[in-house]
Amino acid sequence: MPKIDLAAMEQTNRTGYPPQFAAAVADRWVRRLGPAAGLADFGISHVVLKPGAASSQRHWHEDEDEFVVMLSGEAVLVEEAGRVLLKAGDMAAFPKGHPDGHHLVNESGSDCAFLAFGRVPMGDAHYPDIDLRWSGGTYSHKDGRLF
Amino acid sequence: MPKIDLAAMEQTNRTGYPPQFAAAVADRWVRRLGPAAGLADFGISHVVLKPGAASSQRHWHEDEDEFVVMLSGEAVLVEEAGRVLLKAGDMAAFPKGHPDGHHLVNESGSDCAFLAFGRVPMGDAHYPDIDLRWSGGTYSHKDGRLF
Numbered sequence: 103m104p105k106i107d108l109a110a111m112e113q114t115n116r117t118g119y120p121p122q123f124a125a126a127v128a129d130r131w132v133r134r135l136g137p138a139a140g141l142a143d144f145g146i147s148h149v150v151l152k153p154g155a156a157s158s159q160r161h162w163h164e165d166e167d168e169f170v171v172m173l174s175g176e177a178v179l180v181e182e183a184g185r186v187l188l189k190a191g192d193m194a195a196f197p198k199g200h201p202d203g204h205h206l207v208n209e210s211g212s213d214c215a216f217l218a219f220g221r222v223p224m225g226d227a228h229y230p231d232i233d234l235r236w237s238g239g240t241y242s243h244k245d246g247r248l249f
Numbered sequence: 250m251p252k253i254d255l256a257a258m259e260q261t262n263r264t265g266y267p268p269q270f271a272a273a274v275a276d277r278w279v280r281r282l283g284p285a286a287g288l289a290d291f292g293i294s295h296v297v298l299k300p301g302a303a304s305s306q307r308h309w310h311e312d313e314d315e316f317v318v319m320l321s322g323e324a325v326l327v328e329e330a331g332r333v334l335l336k337a338g339d340m341a342a343f344p345k346g347h348p349d350g351h352h353l354v355n356e357s358g359s360d361c362a363f364l365a366f367g368r369v370p371m372g373d374a375h376y377p378d379i380d381l382r383w384s385g386g387t388y389s390h391k392d393g394r395l396f
Contacts, residue, residue: 104351105326105333106340135316139342143314143368144291167290169282171318171364173338179252186252191320193253193364195286195293204251217318217340219366221290 175214
């Protein structure tokens with residue numbers, strides 16, 4: 103049957119960020135549902151943020167639409183445009199190419215969980231707050247030097 | 250801000266099904282979130298099923314992955330392989346090309362709501378229970394006669 107068995111799926115806090123940017127996501131626990139469920143058209147991440155953890159460094163993608171739906175708990179969505187609290191059932195959409203970095207931060211005292219949807223980005227991602235960029239399939243400093 | 254304002258989005262019970270197959274989805278109320286939110290990489294439907302309503306006729310797609318997550322209430326997922334109850338937070342995945350028709354039916358006495366993700370299918374969809382097929386961008390009888 104196609105029902106997802108979360109408990110049977112690997113959960114990881116791995117990150118590709120350079121060490122100086124990794125602490126913010128150390129308590130972000132991710133399950134990649136798409137490959138486990140046999141889906142290839144889009145990516146689906148089930149994400150648990152422990153108190154204090156962020157979903158990512160604040161960023162935006164040139165060529166990847168993103169969508170999130172909160173399943174439990176709450177997190178603050180942070181953008182240049184402002185802050186907004188997302189509770190269970192709340193959703194947010196991030197169209198590709200919109201140059202306002204976003205991330206979710208669990209500022210509560212309890213875990214929160216959400217689903218994040220996207221596709222594998224081929225183009226660049228931009229990190230307005232830190233000296234990081236994603237380009238050509240790798241992270242580097244903004245000036246292109248590798249870490 | 251990118252937070253979705255559901256109440257501001259049009260909700261419709263329109264269907265492209267021929268009249269003889271439309272009654273099952275008459276109490277299915279859909280909001281298309283992707284276009285309203287500026288997303289194009291994948292489709293996102295917010296669906297409310299009134300008691301007795303189905304998400305669709307039971308079907309499977311040759312070339313479209315589908316994924317659902319229940320937001321509130323409950324529905325029964327029906328396949329050849331069996332029946333399983335989906336409650337808030339439960340998820341299910343339907344890989345393209347898996348020839349087991351599926352749909353959700355609200356057999357409870359209260360509304361349920363879920364999100365459905367997919368992409369615009371270019372290939373055929375198959376409806377094992379009824380004389381219907383989806384091919385070349387249109388519905389027809391299984392033998393190809395148009396309605």
